[in-house]
Amino acid sequence: MFTKFFEWYEKRHDYARDWLSKNDGEVVGCFCSYAPEELIYAAGCLPMRLLGSHEPQDVTEPHIFGMFCPFCRDVLAQGLKGRYDYMKGIMIAQSCIHLRQSFTSWRNHVPVDYSFYLYMPNKVQTEHARSYYAGELVKFRDSL
Numbered sequence: 001m002f003t004k005f006f007e008w009y010e011k012r013h014d015y016a017r018d019w020l021s022k023n024d025g026e027v028v029g030c031f032c033s034y035a036p037e038e039l040i041y042a043a044g045c046l047p048m049r050l051l052g053s054h055e056p057q058d059v060t061e062p063h064i065f066g067m068f069c070p071f072c073r074d075v076l077a078q079g080l081k082g083r084y085d086y087m088k089g090i091m092i093a094q095s096c097i098h099l100r101q102s103f104t105s106w107r108n109h110v111p112v113d114y115s116f117y118l119y120m121p122n123k124v125q126t127e128h129a130r131s132y133y134a135g136e137l138v139k140f141r142d143s144l
Contacts, residue, residue, distance in 0.1 A: 012048070017086055019046050026088035026114075028144075031075065031103050034093035034120065036137060043144035050075050050084065057081075063105040068098040076102040079110040089114030091140070094122075116143050 008015070016027050025044040030037070033049070040047040052074025059080045060066075060073045078084060090112050092103040100117075107115045119136050121129040 009051070012051070013083065013086070016046060016048055020086060027086055028114070029084055029087045029090040029112075031090065031092035031099055032095040034095065034118075035091055036093075036118070036140065039137065039141050039144060040091075043141070045089075045144065048084075048087065050078065050090070053078055053083070060105075063109060064098070064101050068101065072096075072098040072102045075099070076105055079106045084110075088112060089116070091116040091118060093118040094120035114143075116140055 020027060023044070023046070025046060027046045027048050028040050029050045030040075030047050031050055035047060035049075037047040052071055054074070057074055057077035060076045063076060063080070064073060066073070090103065090106060092100065095103075103115075103117070106112070118140050121132050123129060124133075
């Protein structure tokens with residue numbers, strides 16, 4: 001059962017490169033699970049969740065603190081090492097400060113043509129949260 005999922009994980013870069021060879025769109029890397037993938041698909045792009053490699057990495061220290069969680073450091077390391085060199089863009093939705101720092105470092109040090117930070121309301125249960133978030137989704141859609 002888990003063998004297929006492991007295969008998809010291991011071959012995710014092959015899948016994205018194959019998709020690019022058959023489509024006119026671009027691949028957009030998503031730093032967190034709050035990414036509205038539907039908008040990325042609707043823009044003709046392939047959303048791809050950025051994942052680490054579970055390998056020892058030694059390239060992130062100049063960019064983010066070593067005390068940051070292994071996932072944040074590993075995701076950034078994958079970008080710095082060129083593992084996602086086929087991507088034209090990256091995006092992040094409101095996330096933890098460590099992952100946001102990985103996003104910022106990636107944007108500053110890994111060549112990408114597009115980046116977007118999707119702001120989300122802190123208090124989602126408030127009167128204005130829905131309209132605020134809807135406005136941010138429109139900005140994201142328009143940017144794509």
